[in-house]
Amino acid sequence: MINNCMQNIYNNTSALKKLVLTSHEIEIINSINYDKKDQTWLIQKIRHYVTQMHPLEILQENYVQIRGLGRDSSSLRSFIIRYGDKLGSRLFAIKNSKTKTDRQRLEDLYGVKKADVLIRSRGASLENYIARHGDVEGAGRWSDYLNKRTASYAKKRKDGHKYPSYTLEYFIVLHGIDKGTAIYEKKINTQRYKVSLGYYIDQFGPILGPIKCRECKDHCSLSYFTNKYGSPLGEEKYRARCLQSATNSSNVTYSRISQELFDELKKVIVDLHYYGPNEMIWGVSQKYNIPQPVICPDLFYKGKIIEFNGDVFHANPELYEATDFPHPYRKKLSAKEIWNTDARRYEYYKKREYKLLVVWENDYKHNPKEIIDQCQKFLMT
Numbered sequence: 001m002i003n004n005c006m007q008n009i010y011n012n013t014s015a016l017k018k019l020v021l022t023s024h025e026i027e028i029i030n031s032i033n034y035d036k037k038d039q040t041w042l043i044q045k046i047r048h049y050v051t052q053m054h055p056l057e058i059l060q061e062n063y064v065q066i067r068g069l070g071r072d073s074s075s076l077r078s079f080i081i082r083y084g085d086k087l088g089s090r091l092f093a094i095k096n097s098k099t100k101t102d103r104q105r106l107e108d109l110y111g112v113k114k115a116d117v118l119i120r121s122r123g124a125s126l127e128n129y130i131a132r133h134g135d136v137e138g139a140g141r142w143s144d145y146l147n148k149r150t151a152s153y154a155k156k157r158k159d160g161h162k163y164p165s166y167t168l169e170y171f172i173v174l175h176g177i178d179k180g181t182a183i184y185e186k187k188i189n190t191q192r193y194k195v196s197l198g199y200y201i202d203q204f205g206p207i208l209g210p211i212k213c214r215e216c217k218d219h220c221s222l223s224y225f226t227n228k229y230g231s232p233l234g235e236e237k238y239r240a241r242c243l244q245s246a247t248n249s250s251n252v253t254y255s256r257i258s259q260e261l262f263d264e265l266k267k268v269i270v271d272l273h274y275y276g277p278n279e280m281i282w283g284v285s286q287k288y289n290i291p292q293p294v295i296c297p298d299l300f301y302k303g304k305i306i307e308f309n310g311d312v313f314h315a316n317p318e319l320y321e322a323t324d325f326p327h328p329y330r331k332k333l334s335a336k337e338i339w340n341t342d343a344r345r346y347e348y349y350k351k352r353e354y355k356l357l358v359v360w361e362n363d364y365k366h367n368p369k370e371i372i373d374q375c376q377k378f379l380m381t
Contacts, residue, residue: 009034015043019050028056032063041067058084239283239293258308261364262299264372269379274300290344297349301379304355307346311361314338318362 010016010029021029034042045066049059059066062081069078074095079088106115121128124145130138166187171180193199200216201209225241226234254276266272274280280300284290299306311319315326315335322336349356357378364371 009039009042013043016046019047021050025050025056028060032060034063038067054083054087058082255308255310255361257361257364258298258310261308261359261368261372261375262306265299265375265379268376269301272299272301272379284348290341290348292341292345295345295348303353304357304379305349306357306359306375306378307342308359308364309342309361314342314360316360316362318360 009032010021010026016029029046032042042063045059046056048054049056059082065081069081076089076092079092079095082088083091103115103119106118109115110118121131126139126142129142129145132138133141166184168181168184171184171187174180175183197210197213200213203209204212225238228234229237259276262272262275275298279296279298282295284293284295297305298308309316312326312328315324315338317335317339320326320335322334322339324335325331325333326335327333327338346356346358355378357375359371359375
């Protein structure tokens, strides 16, 4: 019950008399209607407001709300109730900046390794939820979190919300050139480390680390699909994925010299279509013993195939020995292994009763007219 009779808290309190107050401030203090049991708390609050030079009018107006905050003393809401919108928001931001626990603060307190453990333990993952809440409740909370996140993303996309692209330009606009560049480079280096072998070795040790690294990076292999779904279904899903990847890929490149040849052929064979960007794409079953799950013939026309073999990528036998390693990207692949792979692909064409003509880059460079005539004759007879 509010005690309306006690209007002289300042006059009866020696602690408040020690403060240097104006007559207006004394009048405000004595006008506060308070519970007698709250007198000690109120005196402490008055001293705090005066020493920090906060407006006493807010304490007077919001006394009941401030007294009822209880444990809710560190939220933005509580700061606004105690000090008003503008001052409360500023004080809340100052408090947050002083109590913020970022990586640097944790490293200063506990060292790099323990800081990494603490930061990972705060992340949103099934393991962290189970560690905090137990198996059953943790799994339930994780499921709720995923559902809420999915719904939130869907709503934002529906409302036309555009998620930021965390490029260097984005961070420069946000923080300026120097700080933005530093933040971006730190982010890139952190992401690069988290997918490196060194990261897995640091996490799981020198023996288990490489194994875990291969497992995490091997989600596109045949063994991953067969282990997950079993032999027949896993192989089918693997070939479907490879076929989809080849069909949707926007980064497929074609040698300029092969397109030059095929474009010349199209001048005579007007319905020539399946080459270059319009290559045929076939998913290949494992039973054919071909290392490539997807085959794309360079040119396909009415059951006839022309393979234009680059001298380097296909190890032209006239230029390389079997023990050479000519492939510029797959440096551990010998010329003999390249020939064996091509031979198995040619055998696949034969089993499907396709006619095949192999054209070598070196031959076309030295005798373009002869090769064009040879290809025309092959396709038209």
